Amino acid sequence: MKRVVFLAGVGAGYLFGTPSGRRQLAKFKVWATDVWQDPRVQEYVQEYEGKATEFAKQQGAALWEKAVDTASGAMSGSTTKYDADEIVVEPLLDADDANPGRP
Template sequence: MGKLTFVVGAGLGYVLGTRAGRAQYEKIKKASSKVWDNPRVQQNVQKVESRVTELARERGSAVTDKVASTVKDRLHRSGDQSATGQGYAGGDAGQAGGSSDSTQSQSGF
């Protein structure tokens, strides 16, 4: 995957950076279309697509569970910090009766 990303990036950089003009762009576009339309390339694309779909089905619920767990953990930590006033610029901004002046003086405005 890293090599493909590099080749695509290098090709895109060349196309965007070249001063050869429209003719060079059309030449590159034609060559890339030939590669993309090659039956062997399309066969490999289909293999990758089916493998990604298979992996998504196999591991989709595990990923969903992991994301949900991480979000809950982060929300729990954030709740702990907001209860003590930590994690905010004013420090006491989460407390009742905290003035906006204290936050402004700490931020330098």
């Protein structure tokens, strides 16, 4: 593990600390920009961006419904516990109940 960290440090020192390393880094930036701007890559980006947006909308709606249900249950003023076939309803604790003996 120490060897990997050491080698990563040497590589970063070369890229950022030497003129030839900075030239290599500049070449890599140009190559990465060319790849990113390639129409074939952008087709994939747009395709997966659309899929991610659709997924987020579906999950957002589901999360919204779950949040509304949870908030409605919390605002009802009681919690329900199931004990065998009987339903026991207990009131929610408020700040005074949570700290007995404090004014």
